[in-house]
Amino acid sequence: MGERPYVIDELISAKTIAARIEALADEIETFFADSDKLIVVGLLRGSFVFIADLVRELTLPVEVDFIETSSYGEATVSSREVRILKDLRGEIAGRDVLVVEDIVDTGHTLKHVLHMLGGRKPARLKVCALLDKPSRREVEVKADWVGFEIPDEFVVGYGIDYAQHNRNLPHIGKVRFT
Numbered sequence: 019m020g021e022r023p024y025v026i027d028e029l030i031s032a033k034t035i036a037a038r039i040e041a042l043a044d045e046i047e048t049f050f051a052d053s054d055k056l057i058v059v060g061l062l063r064g065s066f067v068f069i070a071d072l073v074r075e076l077t078l079p080v081e082v083d084f085i086e087t088s089s090y091g092e093a094t095v096s097s098r099e100v101r102i103l104k105d106l107r108g109e110i111a112g113r114d115v116l117v118v119e120d121i122v123d124t125g126h127t128l129k130h131v132l133h134m135l136g137g138r139k140p141a142r143l144k145v146c147a148l149l150d151k152p153s154r155r156e157v158e159v160k161a162d163w164v165g166f167e168i169p170d171e172f173v174v175g176y177g178i179d180y181a182q183h184n185r186n187l188p189h190i191g192k193v194r195f196t
């Protein structure tokens with residue numbers, strides 16, 4: 019399926035995102051202050067910009083690893099089938115893990131990943147999501163830290179795509195079909 023014609027309206031500016039990430043990093047750092055072994059796990063591809071900015075605001079020692087998931091493909095609706103295209107490189111048993119996600123929408127992706135990682139017996143398993151669309155939730159799952167709650171709009175930018183486009187926008191915009 020190809021893209022329908024659309025324009026992008028700014029929803030959250032780059033400056034607002036940067037300020038919010040500073041505050042999130044402060045909270046995360048306080049929570050994990052006693053941890054010398056935090057693994058920050060980004061969900062590819064959407065979280066690549068967010069994780070890059072977030073880890074640079076953290077001063078505690080961290081390792082960085084990635085999982086690649088895919089459920090949307092070229093569409094604006096979830097396939098509800100979460101595929102793991104790439105798994106972690108390292109072991110997480112007994113380690114503190116922070117999952118970094120760009121957006122929690124239906125919740126299928128995060129639920130699947132938390133179930134998978136939880137089974138590996140990490141010490142603590144927490145989630146930081148930049149965006150949360152609670153009105154669209156289909157399964158119960160919650161991020162421990164959320165940057166912004168947003169309305170039911172299809173968003174792009176700051177790592178997030180529509181049919182693989184617009185990940186390089188520095189701000190978050192909403193797609194308006196024309």
Ligand SMILES: O=P(O)(O)OC[C@H]1O[C@H](OP(=O)(O)OP(=O)(O)O)[C@H](O)[C@@H]1O
Pocket residue numbers: 061062063064065087088089090091096119120121122123124125126127128178179
């Ligand atoms: O809560 P959900 O409805 O599951 O949606 C959220 C997930 O969907 C998007 O990923 P996508 O499958 O598009 O892969 P991408 O990160 O490579 O864009 C987004 O980056 C989240 O990971």
Ligand code: HPA
Pocket residue numbers: 090121123124171172173174178179180
């Ligand atoms: O609003 C969205 N935009 C892009 N990809 C997504 N994946 C889940 N929700 C979204």
Ligand SMILES: [Mg+2]
Pocket residue numbers: 064090091178179180
């Ligand atoms: Mg996507």
